[in-house]
Amino acid sequence: MQTVKPDIIKTVKAVLSDMEAFSPVSPRQLRLDAEYLEKRYKHEGEGLVTKTLPSFGKHFDTCLLNEVYVPTSLLPRKKGSILPRIFHGLMTLVFDNQGKLLCNPNTAVIAGIRQVCFMFYKLERDYTEETVDEFIKSFVEVDASLTSCDAISLDQASCVYHAQALIEDWFKEFDPEEISPRPGPGQCSTKEEHYTRYEPQRKYEALHRVYPYYRYYYIDSHHLLDRVRKYRSLPVHLESHSRLSFVPKDSRGPRVICMEPPEFMWLQQGLGRSLMDHVEAHPISRGHVNFRDQSKNGELALKGSSNGQWATLDMKEASDRISTALVDVLFDGVPRLRDRLLALSTDYIDLPQGQSLRKKKFAPMGSALCFPVMSIVHYALAYGSLRTAGWSHRKCLRSVYVYGDDIITSIDAVAHLFEDFPKFDLRFNESKSCYTGRFRESCGVDAYAGVNVTPCRIKSDSFHKQDPSLLVSHLAYYHNLLEKGYRNAARSWRSLIDVVWRNLPYVSKGSPVIGYLADPSRLTVLNAGCRTRWNPNTQTYERKGMLLKSVPYASMIGGWERLMRATLHVQEGSSASLMKRSRVKVTRKWLSISHW
Numbered sequence: 001m002q003t004v005k006p007d008i009i010k011t012v013k014a015v016l017s018d019m020e021a022f023s024p025v026s027p028r029q030l031r032l033d034a035e036y037l038e039k040r041y042k043h044e045g046e047g048l049v050t051k052t053l054p055s056f057g058k059h060f061d062t063c064l065l066n067e068v069y070v071p072t073s074l075l076p077r078k079k080g081s082i083l084p085r086i087f088h089g090l091m092t093l094v095f096d097n098q099g100k101l102l103c104n105p106n107t108a109v110i111a112g113i114r115q116v117c118f119m120f121y122k123l124e125r126d127y128t129e130e131t132v133d134e135f136i137k138s139f140v141e142v143d144a145s146l147t148s149c150d151a152i153s154l155d156q157a158s159c160v161y162h163a164q165a166l167i168e169d170w171f172k173e174f175d176p177e178e179i180s181p182r183p184g185p186g187q188c189s190t191k192e193e194h195y196t197r198y199e200p201q202r203k204y205e206a207l208h209r210v211y212p213y214y215r216y217y218y219i220d221s222h223h224l225l226d227r228v229r230k231y232r233s234l235p236v237h238l239e240s241h242s243r244l245s246f247v248p249k250d251s252r253g254p255r256v257i258c259m260e261p262p263e264f265m266w267l268q269q270g271l272g273r274s275l276m277d278h279v280e281a282h283p284i285s286r287g288h289v290n291f292r293d294q295s296k297n298g299e300l301a302l303k304g305s306s307n308g309q310w311a312t313l314d315m316k317e318a319s320d321r322i323s324t325a326l327v328d329v330l331f332d333g334v335p336r337l338r339d340r341l342l343a344l345s346t347d348y349i350d351l352p353q354g355q356s357l358r359k360k361k362f363a364p365m366g367s368a369l370c371f372p373v374m375s376i377v378h379y380a381l382a383y384g385s386l387r388t389a390g391w392s393h394r395k396c397l398r399s400v401y402v403y404g405d406d407i408i409t410s411i412d413a414v415a416h417l418f419e420d421f422p423k424f425d426l427r428f429n430e431s432k433s434c435y436t437g438r439f440r441e442s443c444g445v446d447a448y449a450g451v452n453v454t455p456c457r458i459k460s461d462s463f464h465k466q467d468p469s470l471l472v473s474h475l476a477y478y479h480n481l482l483e484k485g486y487r488n489a490a491r492s493w494r495s496l497i498d499v500v501w502r503n504l505p506y507v508s509k510g511s512p513v514i515g516y517l518a519d520p521s522r523l524t525v526l527n528a529g530c531r532t533r534w535n536p537n538t539q540t541y542e543r544k545g546m547l548l549k550s551v552p553y554a555s556m557i558g559g560w561e562r563l564m565r566a567t568l569h570v571q572e573g574s575s576a577s578l579m580k581r582s583r584v585k586v587t588r589k590w591l592s593i594s595h596w
Contacts, residue, residue, distance in 0.1 A: 005461060005462070005463070006461050006463070006492075006493070006496050008041075008046065008049055008120060008461065009037060009038050009041040009048075009049070010492060011119070011489055011492050011493065012034075012037060012049060012116055012119060012120075013034040013037065013038065014486070014488040014489040014491075014492045015112070015115050015116050015119065015486050015488075015489045016030050016033055016034045016037075016112075016116060017030065017031075017034070017488050018112075018485065018486040018487055018488045018489055019090070019109070019112045021485065021487075022108040022109075022112070022485060023089075023090060023093060023106065023108065023109050023112065024093070025089035025090055025093070025109075026089065029088075029089040030089070033086050033087055033089075033090075036085075036086050037086070040052075046120075046123070046125075046251070049119065049120040049121075049123075050120055050121065050123055050125070050250075050251035050252075051251070051252075052074055053116065053117045053118075053121075054117055054118055054121040055074055056072065056074045056075055056084075056117055057113075057114055057117030057118050057121070058431060059072050059074065060113060060114070060117065061114075061439055061441075062431065063095070063099075063101075064094075064101070064110070064437055064438070064439040064448065065434055065436050065437040065439050066436065066437065067100070067101040067436075067437050068095075068099050068100055068101060069082060069083060069091070069094075069095040069099035069100075069101075070099065071084075071099075072084075075087075080097075081097045082097065082098060082099040083095060083097065083099070087113060087116075090109050090112065090113055091113075093105065093106040093109045094106065094109060094110060094113075101437075105448075105449075107448055107449055107451040107453060110448050110453050111448075111451070111452075111453035111455070111484070114446065114453055114455045115455040115456065115484070115486065117455075118455040118457055119455060119456065119457065119458060120251070120457075120458055120461075121250065121251065121457055122249075122250035122251065122457045122458070122459050123250060123251045123458065123459060123460075123461060124248045124249070124250060124251070124459050124460055125248075125250075125251050127246075127253050127254050131253045131254070132246060132253075132254065132352070134253075135246070135253055135254060135256050136244070136256075136351060136352065136353075138317075139244070139256055139320065140351075140357060142317050142320045142321065142361075143320065143357065143359055143360050143361055144360075145425065146321065146323040146325075146360040146361060146425050147323075147325075147425060155423060156423050156424070158384070158387075158388040159381065159384035159385050159387075159388050159420050159423070160329060160330070160384065161384070162383060162384035162387035162388060163330055163380040163381050163383060163384035164329070164330055164332055164333050164384075165333070166284070166380050166383050166384070167330055167331055167333060167334060167376070167380050168333030168334055169284065170279075170282060170284050170285070170376075170380075171278070171331075171334045171337055172333075172334065174274075174275075174278050174334070174337060175336075176271060176274070176336055176337045176340045176341075177211075177336075177340075178274065179216075179267070179270030179271050179273070179274045180270050180273070180274075181211075181216050181217075181266045181267050181269060181270035182266065182269045182270060183197035183198065183262065183265060183266055183269070184197075184260070184262075184265035184266075184268070184269050184368060186257075186259070186366070187245075187259050188259055188260060188261060188262040188265055189241060189242050189243035189258075189259040189260060189261050189350070190202075190261055190262060192262050196262075197262040197265070197266060198217075199217065199227070199230075200213055200217050200231075200234060200263055200266075201234070201262065201263070202234055202235050202236075202237055202261075202263065203234040203235065203236045203237065203263075204237050204240055204261070204263055204264070205236060205237070205238055206240065206343045207240075207263060207264070207267060207343055207344070209343065210339055210340045210343045211267050211340070211343070213231070213234075214231070216266075216267065216270075217266075218231075239347045239348060240261060240264065240346040240347050240348070241261070241346060241347070241348045241349070241350050241356065242258040242259060242260045242261065242264075242346040242348070242349050242350070242364070242366070242367075243258065243259045243349070243350045244256065244257075244258055244259075244349050244350065244351050244352060245257055245258070245259050245366075250459065255365070256364075256365065257364065257365045257366035258346075258349055258364040258365065258366040258367065259366055260346065260366060260367055261346065264344060264346060264367075265368065267344055268344050268367055268368035268369050269368045271340060271341075271344065271368075271369065272368035272369050272371075272372050273368075275369075275372040275373070275376070276291040276292070276372050279291070279372065279375070279376065280292070284397060285379060285397075288379070288397065288398070288400060288401050288402065289375050289376070289379050289401075289402045289403075290401075290402075290403050291371065291372060291375065291403075291404075294403055294406075294443035294444060296401060296403075297312075297401060297403045297406055297408055297442040297443040297445070298442065298443050298444065298445035300312075300401060300408045300442065301408070301440040301441060301442040301443070301445045301446075301447045302440070302445065302447045302450055302452065303450075304408070304434075304440045304447070305438050305439060305440040305447035305448055305449055305450055305451075306438075306447075306449060306450030308411065308438070309410060309411055310408055310409070310410060310411065310440070311408070311409055311410070311411050311413075311414045311433070311434060311435035311440075312406070312407075312408050312433065312434045312435075312440045312441055312442040313406075313407040313408070313409065313414070313417065313428055313433045313434075313435070314405060314406060314407075314428065314429040314432035314433050314441075314442075315378070315405035315406075315407070315426060315427065315428060315429060316427040316428060316429040317427065318374055318378075318404065318405030318426075319361075319363070319364055319365045319370050319371075319374060319405070320361050320364060320365075321361070321425050321426050321427060322361065322362045322363070322373060322374050322377050322426075323360050323361055323362060323424075323425060324342065324345055324359075324360060324361065324362045325360070326362070326377065326424055326425075327341055327342065327345075327362045327373060327377070328342060330377060330380055330381075341362075341369065341373065344363075344367075344369060345362050345363055345367075345369075346359070347359070349364070371404050374404055374405065375402050375403065375404055378402050378405070378407055378426075379400060379402045381420065381421060381424060381426070382396075382400045382402070382407065382409065382413070382417055383396045383397065383400065384420070385413075385416045385417055385419070385420035385421070386399065386400075386413055386416055388416075388420070389416045391413075399413050400413070403442075403443050406442045406443050408442055411435060414435045456477060456480040456481050456484060456486075458477050459473070460473055460474075463496050463497065463499070463500045464500060465500060465501070465586075467584075468548055468584050468585060468586045469548070469584050471497070471501055471514060471586075472514070472548065474493065474496075474497050475497065475514070475515075475516070477493055478490050478493050478494050478497065478516070479516075479517055481493060494516075503529075504516060504546075505526075505527050505530050505543070505545065505596070506518035506522070506523055506526040506527055507523070507545075507596050508520040508523060508596060511595060511596050512545075512547055512591075512595065513545035513546065513547060513591060513595065513596055514545070514546045514547065514548065514586075515545070515546075523593075523596055527543065527596070530543050530544075531543065531544055532593075533590065535590070535592075538592060540592040540593065540594065541592070541593045542590040542591055542592055542593065543590070543591065543593060543596060544588055544589065544590050544591075545588070545589060545590075545591050545595075545596065546586055546587070546588055547586070547587055547588075547589055548584050548585075548586060548587075549584070549585055549586070549587040550584060551584070551585050
């Protein structure tokens with residue numbers, strides 16, 4: 001297997017050289033900046049592009065928000081100026097020598113500086129045991145900091161009252177029993193194989209009380225009778241345990257998740273999907289609380305950066321700060337839903353060191369209820385906060401947009417949310433919350449003065465054929481860099497793709513064939529070297545292209561389970577059964593030229 005590693009600093013330098021095309025800074029100045037970065041890279045290693053430059057990038061964003069540049073120790077100052085020595089020529093197109101933001105800063109330069117700073121910020125790397133220990137410690141500390149909501153204080157009462165009333169009106173017609181359970185896609189805490197999760201392996205009393213196994217695991221009485229001996233022999237559990245685990249995230253460290261028991265996953269998936277469908281269709285939240293489409297938040301981030309009317313707010317440790325007690329209180333007006341939500345929250349989290357944490361948080365990342373309940377709670381509390389401030393019902397609903405931990409609200413609502421959310425142990429990430437200046441960021445869109453300045457963030461720098469999905473990611477990086485005008489950087493990245501995947505063809509947008517995007521009118525010329533044949537059956541010319549194919553893993557699954565999958569868990573618009581685990585491989589196939 002041929003493996004290629006990019007020269008990271010060479011790619012960063014290529015971005016700087018690309019900036020000659022859209023900034024009046026002299027090529028010599030940009031070369032000096034590139035040489036300075038290369039010199040520091042030799043001493044600091046990857047830490048320069050994964051820690052130092054991203055930290056400066058965050059500082060730069062803060063300065064844009066505050067409209068004044070403040071010196072930082074991350075990059076030394078240029079003599080006689082408040083601005084840093086590196087990027088000095090570029091920074092003078094954004095700030096003056098006293099650090100004050102220019103009236104019309106160069107947005108292309110802002111985008112370029114951010115591209116250099118954040119390009120390798122999310123680079124996936126192995127993490128040390130010390131890093132894992134720090135994340136575990138933080139996870140436990142956050143859980144311990146959550147307070148009980150059993151007794152509502154006077155300063156919480158009005159906000160809670162209005163939030164409860166909204167949720168009651170919101171879900172009064174929602175039936176939490178009408179769900180279609182299914183196994184989750186990830187690993188479970190008990191390590192069962194995926195295909196075994198269509199049948200219960202243990203009986204949790206808390207689950208069985210609200211979601212009887214005989215109704216939610218078996219097709220009908222015949223199916224139950226066929227499996228009755230195993231059903232009666234299920235071991236009974238009075239307590240439930242999820243398991244803390246870590247998955248790669250970026251250079252800063254891992255993402256902390258909790259693996260749920262398969263019986264919990266089965267029902268969480270069903271209720272979570274029903275909640276999302278209900279919320280996205282309900283008049284109260286339609287278009288304002290989204291789960292599958294981030295574009296609305298991205299559009300509002302661009303608008304807010306232009307007209308200053310919208311603020312983008314980001315929650316800190318959002319999934320870990322929604323407490324079980326808070327969910328219990330807010331859903332008090334819909335007891336049938338509340339009881340099922342609480343039953344689907346595990347009692348303990350098993351830590352890697354062997355201890356079990358009696359948790360206060362409702363649903364950590366890893367639970368299928370984490371994202372929908374988080375969004376519902378944030379929207380309801382924002383509504384309650386604004387109603388307490390005297391806003392009308394309609395104005396409250398139309399002034400807030402939520403996508404998980406990304407909240408967008410009108411500027412005049414920010415102070416109320418900042419005052420009320422901490423009363424419920426919810427914390428705003430102030431470094432990523434934008435409500436001053438002309439910079440906004442939400443749901444992957446970074447905007448300044450109405451211009452998209454989102455950098456291309458490269459997560460993987462591994463080039464090999466063992467994981468074909470990497471090729472799709474690298475092609476996306478290449479096209480993203482090209483689209484943003486960083487031609488030298490894109491060319492540098494493409495050269496690495498070509499070493500491993502030789503002679504990739506050119507394809508049009510939307511083609512199933514893997515290749516470089518090009519104008520459809522030029523495909524014949526660009527693909528002149530590709531082998532072509534005439535297919536008399538279809539009366540068309542064909543080329544042999546490379547496609548990704550999903551190959552399901554073999555599994556020993558019984559007839560009843562196959563029938564259950566086919567009857568209960570059918571994909572929308574298809575008769576195929578759901579949740580077939582698979583791996584991805586590359587296949588080559590003759591396709592009509594019209595498909596290219």
